[in-house]
Amino acid sequence: MTSVAAVHTLWTMADGAAGSPLAPDGPGRIPAPHIEYAQLAPTLIVLGAAVLAVIVEAFWPRRGRYYAQVLLSVVALAAAFAAVIGLAAGGFGTTKAQIAAMGALAVDGPALFLQGTILLVSLIAVFTFAERRLDPAAHGRPVDSFAAQGAAVPGGEAEKAAVKAGFTTTEVFPLALFAIGGMLVFPAANDLLTLFVALEVFSLPLYILCALARRQRLLSQESAVKYFLLGAFSSAFLLFGVALLYGYAGTVTYAGIAEVVSDGAKQIDPALADTMGNDALLLIGGALVVMGLLFKVGAVPFHMWTPDVYQGAPTPVTGFMAAATKVAAFGALLRLLYVALPGLRWDWRPVMWGVAILTMLAGAVIALTQTDVKRLLAYSSIAHAGFILAGVIATSKDGISSVLFYLLAYSFVTLGAFAVVTLVRDAGGEATQLSKWAGLGRRSPLVAAVFAVFLLAFAGIPLTSGFAGKFAVFKAAAESGAGWLVVIGVLSSAVAAFFYIRVIVLMFFNEPKADGPTVAVPSPLTMTAIAVGVVVTLVLGVAPQYFLDLAGQAGVFVR
């Protein structure tokens, strides 16, 4: 290997010396970056509100803090959604799509569509976070789903004192806002550094949120530890992948990497021949980055955390995580594969084939054996990640728009389903044991019927959003020549349909048990969340055309 010759002159010459690359504009003359604040408004509003919420948390009197936080979160998310709509109406999704913030963020159709989806879903999720009528009031004060004091040892004196004093963990609102801010950046990230930072910005608050359940705090803390350790492990892999891709291309922008991939070894500096354009770096780096993203979407074989975290986390958080994280992570995966690594598609498509098949089959088959509703929904979310991957594999415009539509449809169904899970309760909190749900349809026909609608949508029965989404994804995959993948996808949908229908049969055709759970009457907040879920599910199922067209228009990445 060439040793000294490989060292660039930048490091061997004094600053300002003749011939030094630094000479023309030295350190004193770094040009100020140009930031398009208007185009980044959705993200800036949410992150600004998150900072404001931290200040509210510190200074607002405890008595009114809950109301202030809920109001701030709802207003911020609604304002950010309005900003997304404004940008889309201004043509930034189609004709005026551009790359903002010095190449760090893309403002284009997929980014705006997914940001809109994330914001709507988060708004509904904040409603379920704010629910205070499900648990019986403690010492005369209403309580929500979160621990009175996260730091107090479960069952200890500190916890009893905190409950008696009526503490509530209103920190969940700023944490959720920070997570949402990261999720908004994630699908829009147009270089690998932004991708990594956004990943951490949305992951770190989620780790904490997982640990804050009011009931069953041991499970909750355990899920947080598992999620944190595995999440940190996978993001380290992602970061090493970023390092290798940087070594390959000499830049971390997606466009720059795509250029080096497609030009091959043509214009490579001979001094950098060891690293730049080295296919080993490209393949290993690309694989590691994709691995980090597949972990976040919960694809097999990186799915191990999903059931445990979904089961242990407070149910509103699980719903938020299952819906919004998946949207953000698939957005980032699409952009990475379609914008940075399209020249590598002959290498990543076969791998994604394998991952998609494994994910669909493993998710559907393992879900058959589950006895806990939250774990069942976790495995169902794994199976759905496989279905969405089928659309990712299509590598066509239809593929992008079908994935966008599927994510929109799936996120509302998931959120609604987990919101229903929070309602079915017994003395120990939520009754998530599937056996306890027997005969629920006899006792509470409305709640059982709503849950049945969500299950049918998961199963992909016509007239629900699940059918329209699955049809779009499989059609895009079949048109791109992935026929076998579609066959396996439909077969595993059939397997999955079995366990969804089994739950419906259990709810409606079994005798209720004497000591079965009761259905709590929620406040309008959770009712709104569930109602929106049902309405979106049915509207997207009965009349999907408008939204398919919308996704179709949005399905072009800016380069």
Add this chain to the structure above:
Amino acid sequence: MNPINYLYLAALLFTIGAAGVLIRRNAIVLFMCVELMLNACNLAFVAFSRLHGNLDGQIIAFFTMVVAAAEVVVGLAIIVTIFRTRHTASVDDASLMKL
């Protein structure tokens, strides 16, 4: 010295960290192994930065340090919470949820 050697060192450190995460049982040690992986990434970034003669890699290293610090804050908080509850930081004992 040939900067390529630093890449080999980075890969070695990363592997040691990854193996440590898989082998060790104490959550704190696991966490330190993850930090070792992140530092291996930093070394790779800086080495590549020198090879390519642009500053991007060095800037990214700073970002990684900040992210790692944030991760320490969150991670230690979670691990300390579970330690106070269970009086152990072994990840083998955290097995209330089974398949």
